[in-house]
Amino acid sequence: MHYDVAVVGAGPAGCMAARELASRGFKVLLLDKYGLPREKACMGLLSPEGRRLLEEGFGPLPAECLAEPAEALGVKVLSDGGGEYLLPFSGEGLWVRRASLDAFLARACGAEVRDGCRVTEVTVGRFYVRIRFLHEDDEEEAEATYLVGADGAESLVARMVRPEFYRLHTLPALERTVLVLWEGEADWDSRWLGMVALARGEGLGRFFVRAGTVGMAVSCGEEHRWQRELDTLSEFLSRRIGLALRGEPVRMLSVSNRMARGGRFNLGAGSALLAGEAAGFLDPWGFGIRLALESGKLAGECIADSAGENVTPHLHYLRRARPVLEMWAARGRKRPAGMVGELDLSPWSDERGRTARRDLRSLRRRLGR
Known part of the structure; x- marks a missing residue:
């Protein structure tokens, strides 16, 4: 079956990209290798900006997605010498239950969701993508015009789209x-x-x-x-x-x-875009949800805005993400x-x-x- 866009990874980055595209009328396939809901090693802290992005895209979060208490004020740092330092958010953050959050976002994103599907092969051409995956030991295949790889730090999509970059820069980080x-x-x-x-x-x-x-x-x-x-x-x-x-x-x-500490990011190539940690977006404190949402939304917007043009969306993505990349690269170089x-x-x-x-x-x- 052919789709306009295939998205690999049903975390916040993939679901946000799927939501952005589905809301604009694109036919989207969302794949995840685990059955939903699934647990993830995540502290579950959603920053004020992350909360804003989520509520703009999906509306208020249902109660089952929120931890108790739900209010998040920021970070308190403790040191050996007795120091204690409050680093508050500028707005109100949230504590979330990550398994419930991801399941809700997948249900609400508007894409066709296939969980329990392990991608085994990705082929990317100019405005053509073919994905092979295993579902309950049966091999299946899907085709699409565009691809978003949002499958995490050890991204299979990143490995197959830019193998040399993955080997030289992603693996060591x-x-x-x-x-x-x-x-x-x-x-x-x-x-x-x-x-x-x-x-x-x-x-x-x-x-x-x-x-x-x-x-x-x-x-x-x-x-x-x-x-x-x-x-x-x-x-x-x-x-x-x-x-x-x-x-x-x-x-x-x-x-x-942790590529971003060295100022390195991998945004994909051609018709295949990367978002979230697959691209290297990770807050220096380790909070990944907000940057995942931001990069997923941007990837979706760039695919939608480039549709019908004879220019692959990677060029739009690189141009529009440049201010964010430069900001994080500068933070990696200075104190x-x-x-x-x-x-x-x-x-x-x-x-x-x-x-x-x-x-x-x-x-x-x-x-x-």
């Missing part, structure tokens, strides 16, 4: 992330995402405490180091905020694409100050105390790692 969920509690305001820059740790530890559940996330370049990072974070939180854990943990693994993503570091940067300056240097080192 992949970073393992482990999210562990426990039953437990701590002396912590659930509306804030916690972030810790530990002297003995390599990266940034992240955590939340919500409705009797504690989530802790650590990222490591090497697989065997995650347990050490997690133990260090847990010990610190036990001392600092009285963290108490119960029962057996649930562990979820994912991979993040974090002012607005970093949707958080304002200016008050912290202006503090004159020795402890604050030391803690900010530690944060800068880890954000640029």
Whole structure:
């Protein structure tokens, strides 16, 4: 069967691209390799700008997509030396249940959704795409005029559309992330995402405490180091905020694409566009939902605006995304100050105390790692 657009990946980036195109009358096929709803190793923090994009495209989120409490105020950073720094959002963010959110977006995007379909081959020509995929062990095939690859950090679409770029730039920038969920509690305001820059740790530890559940996330370049990072974070939180854990943990693994720290992005080629982490869009704090939505919407707009022209949408996408690319590339080269993503570091940067300056240097080192 032939479609106007095939979208691979039913996360926020893919669903937003599908929504943008379907609302303009395009026939869209949306594929995901997992059955929906499916769990994902995600903290579930939706920034104010991400919330705005979602509500503009899909309307208010239903109650089943929201965590309890739903209000998200921003980030609170803790340091070894006793420092505590509030980095509030400029508006109201939301805590979301990621599995329910993705399932809702897929239902509401207006595309033909095929979940449980693992893509095995992608062929891209000029205004022609062929996708082969397995569904319940049966091989199927679909054709389309355009393609959006929104299939995450280890994107198969990115690997097949630009294999050399993937090998040279994407693979070295992949970073393992482990999210562990426990039953437990701590002396912590659930509306804030916690972030810790530990002297003995390599990266940034992240955590939340919500409705009797504690989530802790650590990222490591090497697989065997995650347990050490997690133990260090847990010990610190036990001392600092009285963290108490119960029962057996649930562990979820994912991979993040950190190309943007080096100013590199992969927007695709010709009739195939990439969005979200497949393209390299990831907030330096690790918040990916807003950039996924933004890039998915932009990819959909560029395909729609180029339809009927003898110019592939990649050229439109490259031109319109250039301001965003330049902004993130500049942030990768300089020390974090002012607005970093949707958080304002200016008050912290202006503090004159020795402890604050030391803690900010530690944060800068880890954000640029």
